[in-house]
Amino acid sequence: MPPEHTTARPALSRRFSVAPMMDWTDRHCRFFLRLLSRETLLYTEMVTTGALLHGDAARFLRHDDSEHPLALQLGGSSPEELAACARLAEQAGYDEVNLNVGCPSDRVQNNMIGACLMGHPALVAECVKAMLDAVAIPVTVKHRIGINGRDSYAELCDFVGQVREAGCRSFTVHARIAILEGLSPKENREIPPLRYDVAAQLKHDFPDLEIVLNGGIKTIEECREHLRTFDGVMLGREAYHNPYLLAQVDRELFDRDTPQVGRSEALLALRPYIERHLAEGGAMHHVTRHVLGLAQGFPGARRFRQLLSVDIHKTKEPLALLDQAIELLQGR
């Protein structure tokens, strides 16, 4: 007898995930990353509650079935609106909904979105509770270890403690503070020092919580090392710039014996998706801009990047150009 729910998905693992990144982890990027790793949890770009409730929700929620396991990241601070958006995420089939309490941009601060919410733990707790009450999928929080003016360990524990009381069980910790005035979002990912020790202390003091470490992780070896302390690791920039790293993840971090996909194989597997996108009136570079790092470290890497970032804008035969790029990767 086949199981009753043959389409039921296995329990969500956050052992390895790719971070939410605006303008980067769009649906095309995620489709491509999924060709490299079956097990990695993927996050969308942040979508604000305003965009989802008053904009083109179908466009913001659009994803391919193959992208699972897949989490939607929300930006907002109204419990009612977040609950409504969590419901939309669940209805659209997302496996998790994540609240952004880490983004330091001015634009979002004015709307009480992102890292500034670390200064309002009771409000975050209220938001999380409203979301948890609205949906059956997990609700998680991605945050920093503090913000300027509220960066003591006691304040971090107060934040995590209040959000835990609201029912949240999984926290992704970008292990540096955010400085809300004077630094750009980019500088806020580079200048405040990484404090893995603070994140580790948090795991030690909240052993019942799932704590996922984020910030500055670059290799599978570093992931393995951090997984001795943390429940999961989340990679952002390295996963984007060196996506082939993901091809090792299933074997090395999930103990799966699936064969590692080759670089050219992955790009070849993307071809039908690109054909569909072109048939819908899209441009090839919408998709291939996310694969530029695939040849990283090889003699043909420059040519590969040039084909897909410069020549692509001049050609009338994008698929022929894609085939040239695939050929460059062959045997790699």
Ligand SMILES: Cc1cc2nc3c(=O)[nH]c(=O)nc-3n(C[C@H](O)[C@H](O)[C@H](O)COP(=O)(O)O)c2cc1C
């Ligand atoms: C281009 C870009 C966009 C980002 N957008 C978001 C976002 O929408 N939501 C969020 O929580 N973090 C965002 N981040 C932060 C990342 O999720 C991550 O926390 C940060 O890059 C640190 O991890 P890393 O050192 O592995 O890159 C963004 C980072 C980058 C580089």
